[in-house]
Amino acid sequence: MPNDPEQLVDAVNALLPQTQCTKCGYNGCKPYAHAIVHEQAPINRCPPGGQAGIQKLAALLDRPELPLDESRGQHVPLQVAVIDEAHCIGCTLCIQACPVDAIVGANKLMHTILEDECTGCELCVDPCPVDCITMVDAHREWTPADAQHAKANYEARQQRLQRQHAEPSGLAARTLSNKAPLTEAAYHDDAERQQTIETLLARARARRQHE
16 A cells, blocks of 8 residues: 555545546545545445445555445446437537536537447436436446546546636536537527527427427
8 A cells, every 4th residue: 555645545546437427425536535545535435336446445445345335326337328319409518517528519519428438427417408318228347448548538628627717627517618619609608508508498398399
């Protein structure tokens, strides 16, 4: 076990699944790793890591193994998000919520999810105003290679956010910085953004009534 606290944080972070789902109560895997090392959080608050992840953390830190805290969620097989593209209104809220840039699209245009990039974090589901995002079985396991790839995507996104905004990105990094220029122009202020979403919602409702 590393003696240096920062090295230990990195070692703990390396054992976490890097889904960046925030179910642990922290804004990502590394903040949770920091809390674990400094004994501000127990080792059993990561549903994606499951009991196997807890066992690895307990061994690394020489702490007792704990059962998964299911108040944070249950460990389930890997799922990925899918957008019902026929009902997508192009509001970009899911793009803003995705911590690993796994969703592509632009304002008022259909969005789609890159399945190989999706971590199954579910952070895009609740922000969708037309409920057109669902989680489906990925039919595969989440691997260490997946975790490393997701970590790289997450860190690249965080670096981009920090370059473009001095303030902290916050939970799910809901800022303008990850939008295409078209989206940024369309959502120049909150009032315009809200009006855009309301207009798109009205169109979506009308479309569904005729289906």
